[in-house]
Amino acid sequence: KNEVEQSPQNLTAQEGEFITINCSYSVGISALHWLQQHPGGGIVSLFMLSSGKKKHGRLIATINIQEKHSSLHITASHPRDSAVYICAVPIIQGAQKLVFGQGTRLTINP
Amino acid sequence: SAVISQKPSRDICQRGTSLTIQCQVDSQVTMMFWYRQQPGQSLTLIATANQGSEATYESGFVIDKFPISRPNLTFSTLTVSNLSPEDSSIYLCSATRNSRLGELFFGEGSRLTVL
Secondary structure (H helix, E strand, C coil): CCCEEEECCEEEEECCCCEEEEEEECCCCCCEEEEEECCCCCEEEEEEECCEEEEECCEEEEEECCCCEEEEEECCCCHHHCEEEEEEEECCCCCCCEEECCCEEEEEEC | CCCEEEECCEEEECCCCCEEEEEEECCCCCEEEEEEECCCCCEEEEEEECCCCCCEECCCCCCCCCCEEEEECCEEEEEECCCCHHHCEEEEEEEECCCCCCCEEECCCEEEEEC
8 A cells, every 4th residue: 555645646627627636645744745747847846734724826735634634626727737746745754755646647628 | 945957857868878967956955855757657766965975875776876966055966877768767856945844846857768
């Protein structure tokens, strides 16, 4: 069983739809990262969160430490949101070495 | 935030040769890492690049195959040696200013194809 599991693996939606990507992990952590990988391979850090909820523009990330689960939401989705979204957790609590989920490939059609 | 410049962005290499990837950060960072992303897979940590000393390699990765340098706080190189088609991957460097959990910055990735 993977230590970090994401669902769905692939998601196709129409522009404007509300998107939810889920991440469950089996290791004890102090925080979790959400990353966005563009088709060329570059990665951008979207969120680092240890509790509750964070919002940045149309992106919202939530985490439930007790249930070991996090979600990434995109409101009013747009074709430019098409990318692979990856959650990552530290291998060791408080450390920078990460274990990555398999990623969710999101495609937003106009 | 920090900006990481990584090059080359892509390369096609012959079997048996080597490729060196450079990673330059625009501000001082405490930790730098090198990752490999094989086709259709997620990222796997190769090593932590330590300033002025030998890199710390993860299980399954060895210095002879993946020599790493980090001469100062803002620059690191990863060499992939004795290339084989199985080395075809995206290689990414990342950095953080915090030795514990802090914001991560990633380079744009280097897409390597070995013929």
